[in-house]
Amino acid sequence: MTFSNNFHRLETRLQSQVGRAIGDFKMIEDGDTILVCLSGGKDSYTMLSVLMALQKRAPVDFKLIAMNLDQKQPGFPEEVLPNYLKKVGVEYVIVEADTYSIVKEKVPEGKTTCSLCSRLRRGVIYRTAKELGANKIALGHHRDDIVNTFFLNMFFGGKMKAMPPKLATDNGEHIVIRPLAYCAEKEIASYARAMEFPIIPCNLCGSQENLQRKKVKEMLLEWERQTPGRIDNIFASLQNVVPSHLADTDLFDFNGLTTGLAKIGEDALFGQTAYDQAPLVFAGSHDDRIEFVRFERKPGDKPADQALPGEVAAS
Template identity: 45%
Template structure:
């Protein structure tokens, strides 16, 4: 690919992805007038792309709302976040780094490495929720995409025996914070392609040393095989998450048989 073609292809793909974000925001009524959004940046390709696309969305939407970007420093050894500051210098949004030594807690609570991922997720979520609540944010935006949502559905179905996924929009139990996933209609392959065209520098993988969850890795391999052998199947599953017929399942709490 010629270097002179990259900007044009990047801009074309950005417009396509921004349209998908706009569709998700409107369909699930994610954002309204006067809201304050905290965009959660992890340093990976997904969250970096989400920030870019939300900036594009705000430029063209009618609603007026505020956004700020927050990065949670887990205290993982060897992590250098300088690239995030370089990246955010070119983004017209407030940027803040909050610190919580999650790594130390993981070492104390999970010395054998077992259940590290689950505990890390809970600690990370708690820190982000607390920061959003104490700083007046009404919404917390995460960089999960369509593949993440399908993976979570299959994980819960295969290993948990329940049909439970990752919703595009979720109001917390206290009702004071709304969690949104603006890239619900975006496929991971498009994010990979966009990151390559945009030349984003991303955080190294596996800083904690725990590796990818074995069950999630298995689901990822299944989805990758489906995408090659049965194009469109993953999208069909995602589509099915939004078209549920309770009378044709078996949950008595959803349908009075």
């Protein structure tokens, strides 16, 4: 298989992003055994491919075990994943659990099955990780999934909550990691096409995507078309939270605020400015006009609380 220079740049970028996420959140440590959950979709194939590449040159020693859950969906191509995993040379296990019948029995026709299906899969994954001695579980959620979930929870759940790049399982026995947390879906899709992964569509729930999730995804894509880079900025905001400028009394002690020298960033009382800028200082007046100019702080300037009227004050 021959690849272009553009592909190699894409591959390098994805590996760099995954490596940075691993480092930022301490996802992988020496001696880890990682259960890599493989659904047969573009995201999990990409995750496995990148982790295998990083494993070869990582400064720590860790083990990868690929896992696929055969949910006994009618027409599921049972040989596709085993053949692929043998070809790439990774240790793997195929777990058979008839969650399909349970979902079809419990969920009325036409209703979204994703929630129940997800809970059933989670239980099987936890049990398999324990049986194989894996202490980490890797899932293929990417940056766009994280941002999408953030807005879903905000719009329909009334809370600011996304998907964490790393968390402890419900039973506290394993750590779940999302190595693709910094990767954009469109780049993952491009990589998967170039690699010609044998994609397996989900006939159980993939064809009936949750309507709310679909609407949020369309909204984000439209925003990205209008203002490229917006999704990047939204994701960056999840890493740059200022509790004092929200309204959660569990995160910030509003009741304990007192007068005196401010210790937190001053609020933007006028207009919609929500980011730090250089302060404005009085420049002069003429008739009915008063002029202020932007001041860039220089060494030796007086702090704002010490400056006299008309003097230059630093923020």
